[in-house]
Amino acid sequence: MEQQPAASIFLALQESALGHLMRSSPALYPAVEILHILGFVVLVGSILALDLRLLGWGRAIPIAPMAKLLLPLSRFGFGLAISMGFLLFSADASHVVRNPAFQAKLLLIAAALVNVVIAHAGPWRRVALWRDEAPAGAKVSALVSLLLWLGAVCAGRLIAYL
Template sequence: MEHTGPDAHPWLVALEQSGLGVAMRQSLLLYPAVEILHIFGFVLLVGSIVGFDLRMLGLAARLPVAPFARHAVPLAMLGFCLAAPMGLLLFATEATSIAANTAFRFKLTCIAIGLLNAAAFHLGPWRSLLQRGEVTMAAKLGAVVSLLAWSGAIIGGRLIAYL
């Protein structure tokens, strides 16, 4: 499934042909182990985010937001710190063809939106949430954007194999 034609970027070819790319393709255990860790990472990431976003949208309204966030946010960050490098290892196996895949590009776009949304949330609505203890309309909007972005990332990731 290599796509090493004239339109392939040299760094993608180099990554794919590197010892890392070769090892990921040739090992019977390495690829599945990395894929499992990638899945665990995004389960932690998205699971934590979905719980937090649903709380922002009114689910379990009796649950105080700040204590919930003290658990959910570190789990989400741990999940991202596991999923991202494992995803890079998976990418190295067929970097040239995956980079050209529409579903992969959609996935990366959704991840970027999700990360930018999280940063914007922590700079704005999160501060007012902690100060006033209320979930503002901006926090709810951020939760909707987050749910859509991370759902899109999962959908895009799953569709890579089919597009």
């Protein structure tokens, strides 16, 4: 039976020097996994705080300065989580890519990123004009964001069990 080209890409990654290194080092995989977790903790924690503020919690904190603090943190967390996630993926790519929880995680992350683009192209363009409350469009985006990012975390955790 002939391998499909996409499957061979994942097998090649898994069998690469990187994949072998991730599987063979007793300390590397756990260290990378810890960094991956720290990345998504920073990412989702900062997003959670900002989205809850947009939904009306913590009205004493102005939205614009809070966003100025938390958005760079979320970008840093995303970069760390994605880069470490790729390293983890390389250890068993041909198997993990077929895992429905992994597939769901990727779809949820992609949808969350689309939500970010829509939010920043729409309601966030006028953030300087917001008073103490975010407009309805920003609230909808915040609620969608919460659901998608928390769903991605849950799906990611389920990878080990499916």
